[in-house]
Amino acid sequence: MNILPRFISLCLTLILLSPALAKDLEVKPTLIFGVVPQQASAKLAQSWSPLLALLSQNANIKVQFATAPDIPTFEARLAAGEYDIAYMNPYHYAVFSRADHYKALARERDKQLQGIIVVRKDAPYTEITQLDGKTLAFPAPAAFAASVLPRANLSRLGLSNEIRYIGSHDSVYLAVARGLADAGGGVQRTFANMTPKTREQLRVLWRTPGYTPHAIATHVRLDEALRQRLLAALVFLPGTQAGQAALDAIGFRPLVEASDSDWDDVRALQLGELSQPLKSTEGGAP
Known part of the structure; x- marks a missing residue:
């Protein structure tokens, strides 16, 4: 069987279709x-x-x-x-x-962007200065609004705290709600996104100044x-x-x-x- 004509025909077909095939088969980075x-x-x-x-x-x-x-x-x-x-x-x-x-x-x-400090809804604190000597939870040292800004302001006020870094905003809110920390840092957006069960146990005590x-x-x-x-x-x-x-x-x-x-x-x-x-x-x- 002479397969040469069929081979030539296939090659011509591929040549004609190659631009469309290339477009269809293009791998996007x-x-x-x-x-x-x-x-x-x-x-x-x-x-x-x-x-x-x-x-x-x-x-x-x-x-x-x-x-x-x-x-x-x-x-x-x-x-x-x-x-x-x-x-x-x-x-x-x-x-x-x-x-x-x-x-x-x-x-x-x-x-x-503003940081917030949250406490349990039934906590006695009404001012940030009342947190002196208390245990505070933050996501990580370089979490800007949830950690850096609150800590800078606590320092400016001369407060001393036991600081615990526990990984994420959600973990902070849960720790405060469960009484594992007296207060904790976060931001309004992540606080609003918490489950109602956790969020309703907490209140915002203080907000930082705003930044980009x-x-x-x-x-x-x-x-x-x-x-x-x-x-x-x-x-x-x-x-x-x-x-x-x-x-x-x-x-x-x-x-x-x-x-x-x-x-x-x-x-x-x-x-x-x-x-x-x-x-x-x-x-x-x-």
């Missing part, structure tokens, strides 16, 4: 989107999935959710450049932008054309019902383009490096 672990990984993945799915669709690129088991591990992964895009707290951004690892892309519009909120930043290896595609997709989210729902799922306001200078208010605090947690609120301990 995957970008890893790291989210600071303020809450349990499963909860974060569930709430962020709609936004990342729309980002993938509208930017025509595959975006994959990632986080870390705790904030120090997240910091280590930022330092190692494991995330192509990351949602990080203002302190992280101030550090990693200075290290030339990440570049600001977007932030929430008309938002100021978390950054969505890209690693410096991403080219500007790709950054602009990602930015356009993020800014466009409120323009559709699905996009607004995705923002609502994570408690976000509309996103706007960010500039590096937006975080100068955080840099002005001169907080130092991640490896240098504030000392004076820990009874002088190193």
Whole structure:
């Protein structure tokens, strides 16, 4: 049997179809989107999935959710450049932008980030100064609004506390609700997202001053054309019902383009490096 004519015919067919095949079979690169672990990984993945799915669709690129088991591990992964895009707290951004690892892309519009200190609803405290000598729970040393800002203000007021770092905002709220700590640090968004059973056992005792909120930043290896595609997709989210729902799922306001200078208010605090947690609120301990 002479298979040459059939072979030639097949080759011609492949040549004619190759542009369409190439388009259909094109493998989109995957970008890893790291989210600071303020809450349990499963909860974060569930709430962020709609936004990342729309980002993938509208930017025509595959975006994959990632986080870390705790904030120090997240910091280590930022330092190692494991995330192509990351949602990080203002302190992280101030550090990693200075290290030339990440570049600001977007932030929430008309938002100021405040830390909160919560206590049990039946606790006798009415002023932050009444927490002197008490046990306080925080997510991690470099959790900006939930830890750095409250501790800085406690220090400024001359208070001394036993500090416990317990991994996440959710863990802090649970510890306070269960009486394992007298008070704890968090932010309003994660507090509002707690289960009613836990949230209703707590009340906000105090709020910090406001600062520029978390950054969505890209690693410096991403080219500007790709950054602009990602930015356009993020800014466009409120323009559709699905996009607004995705923002609502994570408690976000509309996103706007960010500039590096937006975080100068955080840099002005001169907080130092991640490896240098504030000392004076820990009874002088190193």
